[in-house]
Amino acid sequence: MPGILIVASALEGSMGRSSVELTGAARNLAGPLSLPMSAALVGQGRGIGQAVETLQQYGVQTVYRCEHPALTPGQSDAVLAALDLVVTKAQPELVLISADTVGREVAPRLAYRLRAALATEVMSLAVDGRAVMARRQVYGGRAIATLEVTARPAVISVKPRAFDVPQPQPVRGTVEEISLTIDPEALPTRVREAQSERAEVGLDDAQVVVGGGRGVGGPEGFKLLEELAAALGGAVGSSRPPADEGWVPITWQIGQTGKSIRPNLYVAVGISGAAQHVAGVSGSRTIVAINKDPEAPIFSLAHYGIVGDFRQVVPALVAKIKAAKGA
Amino acid sequence: MDTIVCLKQVVDPELPQWDFAIDPATKRQVRMGKPLVISTYDENALELALQLKEKTGGKVTALTLGPQGEVKDAVRLALAMGADEAVVIDDPQSPQRLAADKASVLAAAIKRIGRFDLVLTGCESADWVERAMAPFLAEALGAACVTFISRAESRDGALSVRRTSEEGFQTVDVRLPAVLSVTSDEAIRPRLPKVKDIMAAMRKPVANWTRADLGAEDAGGAKGVEVKDVSIPERTTKVEFLEGEPAEQAEALVARLRALKIL
C-alpha cells in the first residue's frame, strides 16, 4: 500500500515516545498529500501487542509487525533487515524514522537501498504541492535550512522531541505479520553490552547544561543546580570562579579556557556573562539566564531572563519541571 | 589494519556570530576570507585511526573531497598528524553538495584506493550536520556500519567499538570491513603534530584526482532534494524577562521550554 511508512521501535520491549511523535509528523504530510499511514513495528517482547494498539490509537492504518528476538536495542542491522522486507511489501512513498541511535544509521542506509531521497535530522515538515518541505538546523544552529524533497520514495529522519505527541485519532487498522528469518550470528554488528550512564551525562554531549557561576556561592549551591540538571536531563557546568575555588571539578569549566559546548539549552545561573565564558556557550540554541543583577551582560545574550536570587528561583523551577514531566 | 579517514574542510565553526553570513547565490555560508578547519569530529576520526594503527599496524590514508585550492592545509595537517598518504578529490562544487551526492564520489575513490579494513568519518560535519556519510559509504562499499563511536579495539580480526547512545554507551562487535562514524572523547583528542612530523609530511605522497577521474558524473543536486532556503533566524535576542514571583517565573519558563520542545 503506497503511503507514509513510519518506523516504530519496540526494540526495548515496548514502544517509546519518539515513535508516537512520528505519527504526529506523518500526519502533517498524510492529510495534504492524501496518503495513508502505515508503520513498520520492529521489536520483541511482550510490549509489542500494546504497541500495535497504540499505533492504531494514533491513526496508523496498517501495522507491519516485525517481531524477532534479534530486534533489540542498537541492533541496526536487524532493523534494516526487517525494513527491507516491509518496504518491499508496502512500497511506501515516504518513510519517517526517528533520528535516534538506530535511526540515524538506518535512515541513510535504507535510502541508499531504495535509491530514495534523504533528509535527516528534520525539525519540522510541511507540504508544498507535492513536495515535502523539511526544515532543519545547520551551521550549529546558526541557520535554518529548508529542503524541498520532490523525489519518491524519500526517507526522512526526524529529530527526537521535534514533534509533539499528537492527539489520538483511533482507527481500526490491519496488522500484517512479517515473518523474519534473522540469524543474529550472521549480522555484521552485534551489541554485546549496554551501559546506562544517564546520571553522568558528559558536558560535551549534553543537550541541556546548567552552568553555575560565582553567584552560586559554593558547593551547596551547586547541589541545587544538580537537581535542576537532573530534572532537565542534563549536565552541570560552571564558569571559571567555581572551578578555581574547587567548588566543582575543573572539568566542569566552560568558556575560553574551559570547554566549548553547544547544547540545546543552556541555563546560566549566577554567571555575569564575561566574554571568556560566553565564548564557550555561544553555540547554545537557547540560553536562559538567572541572575540577581538585571544589568548583567549575560542578559544581552540570553533568550529568557529571570532576575532573582537563584536560591529561590531554582527550587521553584525544579518543582515546575517535575510537575510538567509528570503530566 | 588499513584505514581510510574521510576529512571535510569547513569554515571555522567557532567564528563569531558577526562573521557568519549566508551567500544568497550558493545558499551556503560565505567562505571567502574565512578560516577553514578540518570539521571537528573528522579530526577525532583521524586520531582514532592513528591510535588503531599504532596498536595493530597498517596504513592510514586521508581522503578529502573539496575545492583543491582550499584543502591544502587540511591535507598537510592530516599527514603531519600521522596519516601515511592522502588523496584529494578536486571538486569546486563540493561545498554545495549534499551527503548522498558526495558519498558516491567518496565510495568510488575508496574503491580506487583499493585495500581497506576500515573507513572512518566524523559523526557529523560541523556545517551541514547530515550525519549520513558513514551509513551511505557502508552501503556503497558493502561494509558493516556503526555511527557515533568513540572507542575502538581490535579483537581477533574484528573490532569492538563503543557507541554513544541515548542512555549511555553500547559495546558493539563489528565485522570488518566496516565504516564507522566517530564522535569526540577525551581518549581521542586530536594530537598536535610534532615539528619533525610536519616536516616529514611535506614529503608524503598526495594523490590528486578529480570527480571526472572517478567516473562520477555531475548530478547537480542530490536525487530529488534541493536546498530551497537557508536563513539566519532573526537573533532578536531581545531577552524576554520573565516577571513575577519565583514560582510564576518558573511556570513561565517551563511553558517557553515546552514551546521550544526542549521539555
Next chain:
Amino acid sequence: MSITLLRGAIVLLMLTVAAGVSARKLWRVYRLIRLGDGPVPLQPIGRRLSHLVIEVIGHTKVFRRFSSGLLHLFIFWGFLVLLSTIIQVFGEAFVPGWTLPVIGREPWFVLLQDVFIVLVLIGVAMALYLRLVVRPWRLVTQDQFGAYLILGFITGIMTSLLLSRATGIALGHAGWAGGAIVSRAVAGWFEGISTPVIRGVFEAAWWVHIGIVLYFLTWIPEGKHLHLITLGPNVYFQKARPRGALAAVDIETAERLGASRAEDFTWKDNLDVFACMECGRCTEVCPASNTGKELDPRRLHTDLRKQLTAVGAQLLAEVPPDEIKRPALVGEVFSEAFLWQCLSCGACVEECPAGNDHIDKIVGMRRHLVMEEARLPENMEQALRSMEARGHPFRGAAVTRTAWTAGVQVKRLDQGATAEWLLWVGCAAALNERNHPSMRALVSLLHAAGMDFGILGDAEVCTGDPARRIGNEYLFQTMAKQNIATLGRFGVRRIVTICPHCYNTFKNEYPQFGGQYEVWHHTQLLARLLEEGRLRPNGSLRTAVTFHDPCYLGRHNGEYDAPRRVLGAIPGISTVEMAQCRDKAFCCGAGGGLYWFEDRTGERVSHARTRHVAATGAQIVATACPFCTLMLEDAAAATNATARPVDIAELLAQSMGPGA
C-alpha cells in the same frame, strides 16, 4: 741548604701541586662548558667591557640588595687589593721581606691593604649577621655548610695575613710598614713577648696563610665559588641580542629541537650554570616562586650544573650514549609544571648578578616539549591551534578582528589606503572587547595629533609571539615570515602598536628574519606627541593612579619613562608607585604564553599583583598592555579590588575633553 732555599722549595712544591689540581679541575669545567655549542660573541668589545666594569667591578646588580651588596663589595674589592699581599707573601718565601716593586712600599698602598683587611673582616661579620640573624629565605635555603666554610676560610686568610704582617713588624724586618696602621697596632700587642715566640707566631701565621690560600685555590673550581673565575667572562659574554629576543633555531637543519639533555644547551648556558653563585636573588623576585609555584630559577641553575657535571663526565669519558646514566632532564629533574610556570617576565634575568639568562634555558626545554614531543597544557595547545587555523590565539573569540572599528574612522591599508604609520592592533586588543575602548581612545588621540596612520584590518595575523614563548619556534617562524611578507607588500616602515609583546617581536625578533622597521610603543608615541605639543590635555582627571609596568615594555625593552611621562602630562592625576615598579615590576601573570594557561598551585600571579596595586591606595591602575588589562581586570573582579585597570591611552583621551 739554606733555610730560605728549603722554604722556597716547599712553597714552590705546594704551589705547583695546588695550581695543578686547580688547573685540572678548571680544564674539566672548561670541557664541560664546551659540550654546548653556539656562537662566541666577542663583539662589540666596548659595550661588553663597559658592562663588565659596571656590573662586576661596580657591583650594580649585587647592590640591588644593599647590605648584601655592601658586604660583598668589601670582600670582592678586598680580594682584588689583597691579591697584592698574597703575591708578596709568596715572594717572601724566596726573598725575605720582599714586597711588590714600585708600589709595595708606598705608605698609601700599605694603608690600603690594611684597610681592606679590616673591611673584609667587617664584610664577613656582616655576612654572618645576615645568615644567622636576618636569615633571608634565599640564604636559608642555600648550601649553608659551604657558605660557612668559605667565610671561615676568608677569616682564616685575613687573620693569618694580619698576624703575619703584625709579627713581621714586631720582628722588625718590615721596612715597608710605614702606612700599615692596623698591622702596627696589632704588632703593639706583641710588645714584651720574646722574639722566638713572635718568630714562631710569624712562621705559623705565614704557613697557615699560604696553606689556606693554596687550599682555597684548589677549591675554587668547585660549586658556587667557581663564580670567582667564571663570572667575569659570563658577564662579558652576556646576551648581546636585545633582552626580549629569543634566539632563532634553524628548524630545517637542527637535529634535535630544543633541549632535553644536559648537553643540549649552548656553551653560554653552561657557563651560566657555572657562574651561578646560588645567591637566590632570581628566585626571590620570581613571580611564580613568590606565589607558591614549583618554578625556582635558582634550582634551574644548580640542578643543571649537577646534571651537566654528572652527565658531562660520562660524555667526556666517551661512555656509549645508551649506557649513560641520567635522569630525564625534562620531566624528572624539572617537572613539566616547573617549565610551564615561567612567565618569561625577566625579573630573574634583571636581578642575576652573574649575568645569567633563565628564560633561554626554560624556553629551550619548552621547545623540546612542544616541538619534539607535542606535549603542552591543553589550553596552550588550543591557542597554538587557533593561531594556525585562525591567525590568532583567542579560540572562540566573540568578535572579529575589526569589530572595534565600528563607529571610528580608520584607514584600512588592506582596502587600498596608504599611510605613513601602521597602527598594529594585535590580537589581544582586537579580539577582546574589554580592550576596544583603549583602541578607540588611541585612534582618537592619533587623529587629534594629526597623525597619518592606517590598520591592516583583516590582513593582520598574530605576530607569533605566544608560539615562540610557548616553545613552538616552527609556528613562530612561519607566522613571522608571513607577516614580514605582508608588511613588505604594504610597504610598511613605521609601526606603532598598543601591545608590548607585538612591539618586542617587531623590534627585536623580526630582524632575525630580515624584517626591519621603526617600531614605537603607543606610550612612546603619545609621550612624543605630548612633548611636541601636538596633544594638549586640558580636562583634569583628579584621581590617584599607579602604573603597572608591562614586562615586555619595561624590563625587556628598557622603557620605563614614556608611560610615566604621559601620565605626568595629564592634569590632575597624581601617580603613586608600587613598591614593585620599573625594573622590579611584578608580572601580571600573562607572560610566557601563560595567558592561556595558569597553574592553579598557590596564589594567582594576577591576584598578587592586584595586592600590590591595592597597597598604593590608587583608584586606577594604569596599564600599557592589553594582556595586562585583561589579567588585572579579571583579578580585580575576583578579589573585589577597587582599582580597575585603564589603558594609558584611555586616560589621556579622557583628559582631552569632549571633541578632542
